[in-house]
Amino acid sequence: MKNNHLKLKNNIFHVENINLELLANKMGTPLYVYSRAAIKDSWNRYAKAILNKNCLICYGMKANSNLAILKEFSELGSGFDIVSGGELERALAIGANPQKIVFSGVGKQEWEIIYALKSGIKCFNIESEAELHKISDIASNLHITAPISIRVNPDVDAKTHPYISTGLKENKFGISIKNALNCYKTASKLPFIDIVGIDCHIGSQLTEIPPFIDALDKLIPLIKELIKNNISIKHLDIGGGLGITYKDEVIPDPKQIIDSVILKLKESNLDHLELILEPGRSLIGNCGILLTKVIYIKHSEDRNFVIVDAAMNDLLRPALYQSYHEVKPVAPRTGNAKEYDVVGPICESADWLAKNRLLNVQENDLLIIESAGAYCTTMSSNYNSRVRPAEVIVDDCKYYIIKNRENLSDILKLETTI
Known part of the structure; x- marks a missing residue:
């Protein structure tokens, strides 16, 4: 052939x-x-979607963490969404900017938290109140302020395989939206904690826009409650999860999702927030x-x-x-x-x-x-x-x-x- x-x-x-x-x-x-050309084409779909917008793309590197792949995305302008100290090591090994790294994951260990704090990452996505207290204790001992974003579980059905659904109340990820405000209030009183954002990720291989908007409809009232309680945030992280075509799925273009989210934020007078996305599969799959x-x-x-x-x-x-x-x-x-x-x-x-x-x-x-x-x-x-x-x-x-x-x-x- x-x-x-x-x-x-x-x-x-x-x-x-x-x-x-x-x-x-x-x-x-x-x-x-x-294919290097396919990687560039895939990235350009997102790059065009965020052009002249206050957005940061953080490649979800659990999808594929080969150093050469990471280097390609880094040179194209991507940040990184990591879920382990090993992934942080990989990101730093290819010269990634720590200020474009967000650290997700429900079970961050002490050594990983220390490594991330000393590396100066953009933020930790907090997944439990226990984790919040642990990060505060470690940051206090190091005298390094920890930037944090709380991952809110909005109880939204992403309509995907149950193993890759992450936004329902029975999932292990994030903090229930019912408890999120109290968690933010706790965080605001803890030493060496800097609240910088709010995070949400509802699942993987999503093929429709409505689940993203459903999650946003629950997050916006929470953000307004934070403002009323004098808790200011700088960014909204809507996670990743956009799918790819394996067989005959019809997948929305990233621009459709990004434009829809920005419009909702503008209508709610929240368009000053930086928008962060964490695509993985849709960039490399x-x-x-x-x-x-x-x-x-x-x-x-x-x-x-x-x-x-x-x-x-x-x-x-x-x-x-x-x-x-x-x-x-x-x-x-x-x-x-x-x-x-x-x-x-x-x-x-x-x-x-x-x-x-x-x-x-x-x-x-x-x-x-x-x-x-x-x-x-x-x-x-x-x-x-x-x-x-x-x-x-x-x-x-x-x-x-x-x-x-x-x-x-x-x-x-x-x-x-x-």
């Missing part, structure tokens, strides 16, 4: 002039392949693919199986969320297709990448697993003592290795016998 220029519906994955068969032969499979090779074709009484060298340890989303990823052969064959389940070598019935797909394939054929830029390599593991894939980024007709494939010695070197 001379050229492999793949159009992935809501975004463009640019393979440019890279021959995927030659790349797979050189690098081996499974292999993650990202459709900028990457997973290449995998067919090992065996298996026919049974009830099912047909394509057994490939990628597995649930490389791509967990189908097993975890029953997620859909398009599967296409690199070099399509002529003839009749059959219905197959695409499965991996791991000894789990949940080790499947795709079910009920019409394919015409043979052993050693290469398959493309689409929309693999987000929540794929970051969720990978060494289950069954399998090494994790290499990662490359393509730029026009060149490719660059941005993560070497592990080898067996890599996954044994931290262990000892007694």
Whole structure:
């Protein structure tokens, strides 16, 4: 196949002039392949949406935290939404501006809080009153003021998979909107705490605008109550969560959401607030693919199986969320297709990448697993003592290795016998 220029519906994955068969032969499979051009295109959708607006985009790096990916977004102007000290280390390693880093997550440990305070991050998104007191105590001991934003749980249904819903009252995230005002009052009295914002994140893979507006309709009265109580804030963080097209989803443009939020703020005389967004999946999800090779074709009484060298340890989303990823052969064959389940070598019935797909394939054929830029390599593991894939980024007709494939010695070197 001379050229492999793949159009992935809501975004463009640019393979440019890279021959995927030659790349797979050189690098081996499974292999993650990202497009630098697609990353820029994806970023530009947000950049155009915030042009001449008081907005900050903080890439949600849990979606994909490869250093090369982070460097691309940083150079394009992005800040970062982090959820661990390890992610802070990654952001600082590529030279990110700490004043454009927000720290989310329900279980921040003491060392992580100290690291973030000493690094001078933009703010902590507080997820519990216990966390608020801990940060105040640590900040007091260090004599460093901690900028904080309280993550408010608005009890809004994001209409997404329950595992990636974060804005309902039964979710572990944030502080109930009923208790938020009292929490802000507590924060205003604590030493070495500087209240700078309000935060909300209702879920992931959102495909509609109304859930964002529903959350905002609950936040605006709270912000006005804060003002009445002489608690001033500088920013509103509406989180991320905008989805991508995996199959046939129709996704709003970021501009639609941003314009809708800014209009609501203007109508409420709150347009002086800086608006922060934390997109992850919508920036990187459709900028990457997973290449995998067919090992065996298996026919049974009830099912047909394509057994490939990628597995649930490389791509967990189908097993975890029953997620859909398009599967296409690199070099399509002529003839009749059959219905197959695409499965991996791991000894789990949940080790499947795709079910009920019409394919015409043979052993050693290469398959493309689409929309693999987000929540794929970051969720990978060494289950069954399998090494994790290499990662490359393509730029026009060149490719660059941005993560070497592990080898067996890599996954044994931290262990000892007694």
